[in-house]
Amino acid sequence: MIPLGEARARVLRDCHLLPVVEVPLAAARGLVTALEVRTDEDVPPFANTAMDGFAVVAADTVGATDERPVRLDVVGTVAAGSSGEVQVRSGSAARIMTGAPIPPGADAVVMVERCRPSDDGSSVEVTVEVAPGNHVRPAGDDLRAGDPVVAAGVELTAGHLGVLAGIGRRTVEVHRRPRVGVMSTGDELVEGPGPLEPGQIRDANRHTLLALLDELGCESVDLGIVPDDEAAITAAIRDGVERCDALVTSGGVSMGDFDYVKVVLDRLGDMDWMQVAIKPAKPLAFGTVDGTPVFGLPGNPVSSMVSFELFARPGLRRMMGHEGPGRLIVDAVAVDGLARRPDGKTHFLRVQAAYGEDGRFHVRSAGGQGSHQLSAMAAASALAVLPDGDGVAPGGTVEAILLG
Ligand SMILES: Nc1nc2c(c(=O)[nH]1)N[C@H]1C(S)=C(S)[C@@H](COP(=O)(O)OP(=O)(O)OC[C@H]3O[C@@H](n4cnc5c(N)ncnc54)[C@H](O)[C@@H]3O)O[C@H]1N2
Numbered sequence: 001m002i003p004l005g006e007a008r009a010r011v012l013r014d015c016h017l018l019p020v021v022e023v024p025l026a027a028a029r030g031l032v033t034a035l036e037v038r039t040d041e042d043v044p045p046f047a048n049t050a051m052d053g054f055a056v057v058a059a060d061t062v063g064a065t066d067e068r069p070v071r072l073d074v075v076g077t078v079a080a081g082s083s084g085e086v087q088v089r090s091g092s093a094a095r096i097m098t099g100a101p102i103p104p105g106a107d108a109v110v111m112v113e114r115c116r117p118s119d120d121g122s123s124v125e126v127t128v129e130v131a132p133g134n135h136v137r138p139a140g141d142d143l144r145a146g147d148p149v150v151a152a153g154v155e156l157t158a159g160h161l162g163v164l165a166g167i168g169r170r171t172v173e174v175h176r177r178p179r180v181g182v183m184s185t186g187d188e189l190v191e192g193p194g195p196l197e198p199g200q201i202r203d204a205n206r207h208t209l210l211a212l213l214d215e216l217g218c219e220s221v222d223l224g225i226v227p228d229d230e231a232a233i234t235a236a237i238r239d240g241v242e243r244c245d246a247l248v249t250s251g252g253v254s255m256g257d258f259d260y261v262k263v264v265l266d267r268l269g270d271m272d273w274m275q276v277a278i279k280p281a282k283p284l285a286f287g288t289v290d291g292t293p294v295f296g297l298p299g300n301p302v303s304s305m306v307s308f309e310l311f312a313r314p315g316l317r318r319m320m321g322h323e324g325p326g327r328l329i330v331d332a333v334a335v336d337g338l339a340r341r342p343d344g345k346t347h348f349l350r351v352q353a354a355y356g357e358d359g360r361f362h363v364r365s366a367g368g369q370g371s372h373q374l375s376a377m378a379a380a381s382a383l384a385v386l387p388d389g390d391g392v393a394p395g396g397t398v399e400a401i402l403l404g
């Protein structure tokens with residue numbers, strides 16, 4: 001068996017950054033910027049008001065109170081979208097709406113709640129003293145022309161897309177979204193609700209893996225179920241690497257007579273078959289076929305998900321340009337303890353994590369810990385990492401990888 005770190009380093013060695021493409025903003029969320037983006041204009045582009053009210057000369061309001069208001073002539077109205085033509089002078093004011101440009105001559109805004117307009121709208125009583133700049137958002141208050149807006153290597157979020165649209169960008173240069181093919185292997189696998197023949201089970205892995213890829217921001221390609229047949233697996237992998245940037249398979253990587261995935265990968269490409277010192281997900285076949293990474297994950301459903309988490313996710317994230325493995329790892333309290341026996345492996349237990357009143361994460365077993373017990377994995381929100389040994393006593397501290 002080899003340590004987890006060594007196996008992961010082997011995987012990362014062959015996961016290379018994907019090429020740069022220019023994509024519309026609507027297709028960019030979750031992708032990683034390849035170049036720094038700067039703005040060549042100020043945001044906001046002009047000084048504008050943060051409140052509906054009256055644009056005034058601040059000096060006119062000195063001493064104004066509810067009892068002793070200052071009366072000003074209203075010389076016009078400035079709406080958002082208008083060019084702010086109204087000229088304000090000492091003794092006058094302009095009605096103004098949130099987002100409208102501060103009219104020339106004015107240097108402050110009094111919110112409408114602090115004003116008493118006359119019935120005919122020709123004048124207004126201001127009931128509060130304001131300083132110059134009151135409720136004024138200066139040009140460039142968010143971004144100045146020439147400022148960096150988004151650095152290279154940043155995962156684009158909803159907020160970033162708004163910022164980019166706000167400086168007039170329609171597209172952005174990012175690392176391409178990986179197309180990743182998923183196949184399940186095994187003669188026992190069938191799909192759908194029909195009755196099962198003796199020995200058959202329904203394919204679960206393809207659906208979890210397709211969804212994990214979706215969640216990661218990859219374009220997932222369903223390559224179906226492939227039987228335990230060397231020629232069929234060879235054809236499916238050849239077809240997959242032609243169409244995809246990476247492949248994820250499940251099953252056929254342990255010691256059975258019909259475990260052909262590792263055999264085929266070995267013949268087609270540069271593959272390492274690893275026994276990793278972890279439980280679940282001990283066997284892993286990873287390699288490249290014509291330069292395309294192929295993650296040969298184990299068939300047990302929990303093992304395939306844990307293996308995806310520990311190997312495929314970091315590898316694919318590297319191809320996408322992300323920094324780090326993309327999961328938060330926290331110290332948590334194992335409320336009821338988490339038992340295990342020494343066996344030379346690190347164990348990843350399926351646990352439910354919740355934030356406790358003591359300000360720490362608390363974890364509890366999410367159910368049966370067998371690598372076939374997918375329902376407990378589905379119920380888990382974290383993997384508790386138990387180093388080799390006797391486990392953690394109730395109330396002890398354990399490292400937990402938060403899933404999502
Ligand atoms: N003699 C040994 N036997 C096994 C070892 C070992 O070291 N020596 N390792 C065990 C471990 S650990 C794992 S994990 C599994 C991995 O096996 P394979 O990757 O070869 O997977 P299969 O044998 O094809 O299937 C294992 C298990 O999972 C079920 N399965 C497979 N695919 C799916 C699917 N798409 N959906 C739902 N369930 C699936 C399959 O029916 C088997 O029950 O090997 C151990 N054996």
Ligand code: MOO
Nearest residue numbers: 280281282300371
């Ligand atoms: O990794 Mo197998 O990982 O025990 O099910």
